[in-house]
Amino acid sequence: MNCEEIEALKHAYADRELDLVRTTEIEHHLSDCRACSQAYENIRALSSALKSSDLYFKAPAHLRRRIRASLPNEARSSSSQPFGWCLQPHSLGLLPMNALPRKSLPIMCGH
Numbered sequence: 634m635n636c637e638e639i640e641a642l643k644h645a646y647a648d649r650e651l652d653l654v655r656t657t658e659i660e661h662h663l664s665d666c667r668a669c670s671q672a673y674e675n676i677r678a679l680s681s682a683l684k685s686s687d688l689y690f691k692a693p694a695h696l697r698r699r700i701r702a703s704l705p706n707e708a709r710s711s712s713s714q715p716f717g718w719c720l721q722p723h724s725l726g727l728l729p730m731n732a733l734p735r736k737s738l739p740i741m742c743g744h
């Protein structure tokens with residue numbers, strides 16, 4: 634895997650969305666490439682800062698019930714928290730989308 638491929642996949646990797654083969658390939662590259670390793674550490678630092686700030690909150694139970702009720706049946710039963718990714722401030726309209734760096738959005742939507 635080269636640096637361009639890492640660039641394209643680093644957010645998915647940070648969000649643990651990749652399969653074992655790609656994860657292993659990326660880890661191997663990160664252990665050998667200082668630039669990509671630093672870029673990945675920046676993603677982790679940003680993600681950590683966003684999770685620990687006041688920007689992150691748990692949606693009230695009534696909102697979660699309304700969202701769950703609006704989902705098709707298969708989406709409701711696919712996971713214990715099928716829409717945890719969308720309970721972020723920006724997806725609820727509480728934070729302007731342009732308030733975040735564009736590349737940080739996959740981090741926010743991954744969990």
Ligand SMILES: [Zn+2]
Nearest residue numbers: 635636666669
């Ligand atoms: Zn690299």
